[in-house]
Amino acid sequence: GINAEYGKQWYQRRVREAVVSTQSTGVGAGGGAALYMAKYTLYGLALMLGPGRDKYAAAAIEVDLATIPEGKNAVFTWRGKPLFIRHRTAEEIASAQSTDVASLRDPQADTERCVNEKYLICLGVCTHLGCVPIAHAGDYKGYYCPCHGSHYDTCARIMKGPAPLNLEVPKHDFLTDTLVVIGKED
Secondary structure (H helix, E strand, C coil), rough: CCCHHHHHHHHHHHHHHHHHHHHHHCCHHHCCCCCHHHHHHHHHHHHCCCCCHHHHHCEEEEEEEEHHHCCCCEEEEECCCCEEEEEEEHHHHHHHHHCCCCCCCCCCCHHHHHCCCCEEEEEEECCCCCCEEEEECCCCEEEEECCCCEECCCCCCCCCCCCCCCCCCCEEECCCCCEEECCCCC
């Protein structure tokens, strides 16, 4: 990528500078040039092998939930995975809260999964084999994975099918009622 190419060019310039420096200053400065070269060799290597700036930027995202209409599901990309944010209707909230948690395969209450009851925030990766479920589909009108038939409710809890677990809810914090930060590490 761009970072690797820049790192390579930068490293080559530094090596040339070190060689010229060694030749022009003589043997006494050879040790200093060697240290200089070693320092920038390691620095250049770290630039080339480390993650790019785009990876660091994708570590946490901030979403304005006011842009998602009630009853709709928005899809974002977060850390290379689909992220579902659903603005739930009053009927969807009531249905999710009235479900008997003890009867679920992966028992979690709606309040455990939705910090703000209006919004469900979860990864769009089926826990069976990693497919991407379809929103507003399936027997429970939550999410449906057509690959193997897993049905999730409006709280993204597994209700039917081969998936062993609910869709994952990433760490997120509400800054305001409609502004959320997803994936921010403490």
